[in-house]
Amino acid sequence: MRGAALMTAAMVTFTINDTFTKVLSEALPLWQLIFLRGLGVTVCLLILARAMGQLTYRLPRRDWFYMWLRAAAEIGGAYFFITALFNMPIANVSAIMQVLPLSVALAGALFLREPLGWKRLLAILIGFGGVMLIVRPGGADFTSYSVYALLAVACVTLRDLVVRKLSRAVPSLMVSVVAAVGVTVFAGAASLTETWQPLAGWDVFHLAGATVFVIFGYVFSVTAMRVGDIGFVAPFRYTSLLTALILGVLVFGEFPTVPTLMGAGIVVATGLFTLFRERRLNLLRPVVPSRIR
Incomplete structure (x- = not known):
């Protein structure tokens, strides 16, 4: 239950961050915002x-390659x-991002040869619908910004697949540090092509x-995965969608349409089913003791 509470807190805080970021779209260029x-x-x-x-730097080259690819x-x-968040309702972008558990499961089956039964495959296809x-x-x-949201899903799917190629010797926070450094350095270089804007009081x-x-x-999500059972904690990621719906109405006056709500419901339902099936299959698999090295 503590892991579930931490995951809920992580999704709420991430979505509040998205809200602040969307508000800043009227004041700052994209790369300047990401860099700062x-x-x-x-x-x-x-x-x-x-x-x-x-924080460790003594890692195999293979792990460094995958961390920088991530x-x-x-x-x-x-x-x-x-970019999609700047130009679309926050609830719509959040709803599209909820397809990630489905896209990761499908990509894992296609590229990593992970098992995928017909029930989960059917759920994934319905979720994409x-x-x-x-x-x-x-x-x-x-x-075109709807396509940007879908491309964001593709990039995050690649990010999550690459993590599965890392060895167990790589600390989870070290992976986040490398990603943060990569994004910041790239954004700093890209921001040189923009006209920087001064920060007013509310912008700061x-x-x-x-x-x-x-x-x-970041802190809540890492802690949640450490103290809670992954299969139990993962479904609480969907609280970000509820948070986005509420903040979209309160902050931006964005009321989602009926098709958007229906689509979001389908995505969440199929995602929960996929997580449930994966948890059940993991429980049924025999536990093979690892060799002590």
Whole structure:
């Protein structure tokens, strides 16, 4: 239950960070925003990793390659997600991102040869149908930014698949530190192509809010996966959608359409089914004791 509470807190704080970020879209260029937020995130993650003894540089080249590949996927995900967030209702973007457990399961089966039964495959296809209800290609609300949200899903899926290739010797916070450094450095270089804007009083407050809440999101999510059973904790990720719906109405006056709500419901239902099936299959698999080295 403590893991579930921490995962809920992580999703709420991540979504509040998204809200602050969306508010800043009217004041700051994209890469300047990502760079300034990334500075604070990187410093805090370095301090946290050092305090927890997870800051290490003696890792195999193979792990470094996968960590930097993951960082590249993180850069693409940040660009596409924040661009979509700047130009779409926050609830719509959040609803599309809820398809991640489905896309990761499908990509794992296609590229990593992970087992995928027909029931989960059917749930994934239905879930993608729910995404189409949200995006509605050819509809009046469909824009290029809807495609950006889907590309963000693709980048984050790659990011999550790469993690599975890392050895157990790599600390989880070290992976986050490398990603934060990669995103910040790339954003800093890309921001040189933009005209930097001065920060007004409220802009500083919103930027600080985005930085603080994304840091808390990292801390809560890492702690949740450490203290709670993954199969039990993972479904609580969907609280981010409820938070996005509430904040979209209260902060931006964005009321989701009926098709969007229907699509979001389908995505969440199929995602929960997929997580339930994966948990059940893991419980049925025999436990093979690992060799002591």
